[in-house]
Amino acid sequence: MSMAAPSNRSGRTELELLCACASPDFAQNAAELFRQGARIDWARFLALATNHHVLPLVQRALKVVPGTAPAEWRDWLRTRQTAIAGHNLRAAATLRRLQERLAGAGIPLVPVKGPALALLAYGDVALRQFEDLDLIVRRDDLLRAVAVLEADGFRLRELAAHVDRARYLKTLQNWSLEKPGFPPLDLKPVLISHVLCRADSADDLLAAGRPMPNETVRFLSVPGPPAMLLAVCLDGANEAWFKLSSVADVGALLAKYAGLDWARVLAAARRSGQRRSLLVGAGVARELFGMALPEAFGAALARDPAAGRLAREAADRFWAEAPRQDIAFRQSWFAFRTRERLRDRVRFLRRLLCVPGAYEFTRWNWPRALQPFYALVRPLRLAWTVVGRGGRAIRLTVPPADANVMAGGNKP
Numbered sequence: 479m480s481m482a483a484p485s486n487r488s489g490r491t492e493l494e495l496l497c498a499c500a501s502p503d504f505a506q507n508a509a510e511l512f513r514q515g516a517r518i519d520w521a522r523f524l525a526l527a528t529n530h531h532v533l534p535l536v537q538r539a540l541k542v543v544p545g546t547a548p549a550e551w552r553d554w555l556r557t558r559q560t561a562i563a564g565h566n567l568r569a570a571a572t573l574r575r576l577q578e579r580l581a582g583a584g585i586p587l588v589p590v591k592g593p594a595l596a597l598l599a600y601g602d603v604a605l606r607q608f609e610d611l612d613l614i615v616r617r618d619d620l621l622r623a624v625a626v627l628e629a630d631g632f633r634l635r636e637l638a639a640h641v642d643r644a645r646y647l648k649t650l651q652n653w654s655l656e657k658p659g660f661p662p663l664d665l666k667p668v669l670i671s672h673v674l675c676r677a678d679s680a681d682d683l684l685a686a687g688r689p690m691p692n693e694t695v696r697f698l699s700v701p702g703p704p705a706m707l708l709a710v711c712l713d714g715a716n717e718a719w720f721k722l723s724s725v726a727d728v729g730a731l732l733a734k735y736a737g738l739d740w741a742r743v744l745a746a747a748r749r750s751g752q753r754r755s756l757l758v759g760a761g762v763a764r765e766l767f768g769m770a771l772p773e774a775f776g777a778a779l780a781r782d783p784a785a786g787r788l789a790r791e792a793a794d795r796f797w798a799e800a801p802r803q804d805i806a807f808r809q810s811w812f813a814f815r816t817r818e819r820l821r822d823r824v825r826f827l828r829r830l831l832c833v834p835g836a837y838e839f840t841r842w843n844w845p846r847a848l849q850p851f852y853a854l855v856r857p858l859r860l861a862w863t864v865v866g867r868g869g870r871a872i873r874l875t876v877p878p879a880d881a882n883v884m885a886g887g888n889k890p
Contacts, residue, residue, distance in 0.1 A: 491516050492523040493797060499539035500532045500726035501767035502733035508539045512546055520551045526799075530722035531607040533558050538605060563604035569593050569661045570603050570697075573611055576627075576663075577698040583626050585619045586699065588687045590669065590709040591727075594700040597690060599730035607723060610662040614683050617647065617667040624653055624665065632657040636836035640843055649833050650677060670712040673829045674755075674813060682750075683709070703735040704743040708752060711759035718812040719762050719792035729763040732772060741774035751822045753778070754785050758816055761789025766796060788815060806863070831857045 491511075495518060498507035527536045537559040540547050547555070570593040580587045589611060596606035615623045621643055624634070632655040637646065650672035653665040669679035687699035701709065707728065714724040747753040760775040771779075779786055791812070810830055817823045834852035838859075842852065 490797060490799075492519060492526055493799060495523060496526055496530065496532065496536070496722060497766050499527075499536045500530075500722050500729070502729045502769055503767075504535065504539040505542045507767075508543045508546075512543060518547075520547060524551060524555065528558075532723050532726060534562055534605045534607055535723075535726055559604070562607055565661070566593055566596065566603045566606070566608070569608070569611060572660055573613075574697055576611075576613070579630065580615075580623055580626055581698060583622065585615065585623050585626070586684050586687070587623070588614045588684050588699050588701060589697065590614060590666070590683070590701065590706065591713065594690065594697060595706055595710070595727060598700065598703060598706050599727055599734060601734075606727070610664055612664045612666060614669065614680050615665050615667060616680050616684065617650070617677050620647060620653065620665060620667050624655070627655055627663070627665075630657075632660075632663065635662065636840065638840040638843070641839045642846060642849065645846075645849060646836075646839050649835065650675075650829075651833070651835055654836075669709055671716045671813075672833065673810075673826045674712050674716060674752075674816075679750075703731055703738060704740075707731045707743075707759070708747065708756060711755045712752065714759050714762070714792075715755045715813050715816040716809070718795070718809045719758075720795070720809075722766070722796065725759075725762050725766055728759040729767050729769055732760060732763065732775070733769065736772050738772075740772045744774055744778055748818075751817065751819050754782060754788075754818045755816045757782055757785035758788045758792070761786055762792045765789055765793035784815065788812065806860075831860065 495508065495511055495516065498504060498511050501507050524533075524536070527533050533555065537555050540552070540555070573589055573593060577587050590613075592608050592611050593603045593606075596603045596608075600606060624643070628634075635654040635656045637643075637653070647667070650668050655663040655665065667680055668675035668677060669683055683701055683705055684699075686701050686705040688702055690697040690700045700706075710724060710727045710731070714728070717724070719725060744753055744756060747756050757775065757779050760771050761779055763769055764771055764779075779789075814823060814826055817826050832853040834856050838852045838856060839849075842855075844852070
């Protein structure tokens with residue numbers, strides 16, 4: 479297996495090395511680049527690695543290709559990886575404690591992404607960069623879960639005290655909480671996004687939960703590889719695959735669990751209208767890593783040209799090195815095109831345009847009798863954001879490497 483490179487290699491060596499380090503066959507791919515005489519701008523490369531949230535994978539790859547990075551950058555990378563590992567272990571401990579706390583109240587809690595994905599995909603909680611904990615809670619349990627967490631010291635980040643919680647619950651959107659010294663939490667009544675998933679997606683994920691088979695880090699319940707892959711691919715679709723870390727997660731899951739009955743998984747995803755999201759994720763991994771996909775994915779991609787086009791579009795955006803997330807309009811257009819069925823596209827548009835979010839509930843604070851009209855005003859606010867203000871570009875949340883380590887000079 480060899481990593482796919484873009485047709486025009488000029489000025490893209492750092493991106494090629496980034497893909498090599500994040501690919502399932504990282505040792506061979508990274509070593510091959512250096513055998514070809516690759517010359518790396520290490521400050522730029524590590525800034526890219528930071529922005530794409532793949533520093534742990536870079537550290538892992540460069541350890542097996544010794545003598546490639548300058549000593550000062552190896553030291554910086556080792557320091558950052560130590561900090562990431564510490565954060566991840568604390569997050570894993572928090573997750574276990576929260577699962578036990580809510581289980582005691584009769585509320586099942588299943589994580590998506592975060593430390594559970596790190597263990598499933600990479601076998602090591604330290605090998606995946608993440609900031610918060612995404613937790614699935616059934617809609618009927620969510621208000622009780624928030625109350626339990628508030629009693630534990632967490633506070634809602636985006637919803638003000640005056641918000642009608644029962645009304646906001648009906649939107650199927652996230653509930654973000656924070657507590658000093660702990661990773662932020664996102665409670666989700668659906669698998670990923672309220673525009674992409676129905677409420678029954680939480681039931682499906684909870685039904686797919688199982689104990690984590692790990693001797694050092696154990697959770698009460700985590701999704702199996704197929705359910706976790708769907709979560710990753712839906713999240714990637716929702717964000718137009720702007721981070722390489724999401725592609726690395728797909729590649730790692732498909733490579734590690736290549737022997738699963740993926741044809742059956744794809745058939746189930748088709749029945750729920752989510753198959754194209756899986757195919758696009760697999761296609762992006764194939765485009766950027768040159769990896770061989772399980773036979774079921776290769777055959778399904780051949781039958782779905784639209785999925786292949788979306789995968790190439792995401793890969794081309796990566797090679798263009800866009801420094802920011804796409805504006806919300808472009809991300810939404812990408813996610814919309816991953817919907818295969820007409821009814822799912824109609825639902826996507828209706829919920830995107832007409833379902834108010836935390837911003838409307840918190841900032842507008844209309845009397846209860848007028849709150850149903852949030853749905854009528856929201857399209858006007860979105861139109862102003864896109865047309866009047868030129869869209870909303872969101873920077874990646876982690877600053878570039880040189881901003882972290884350089885103070886008044888060009889050396890770490």
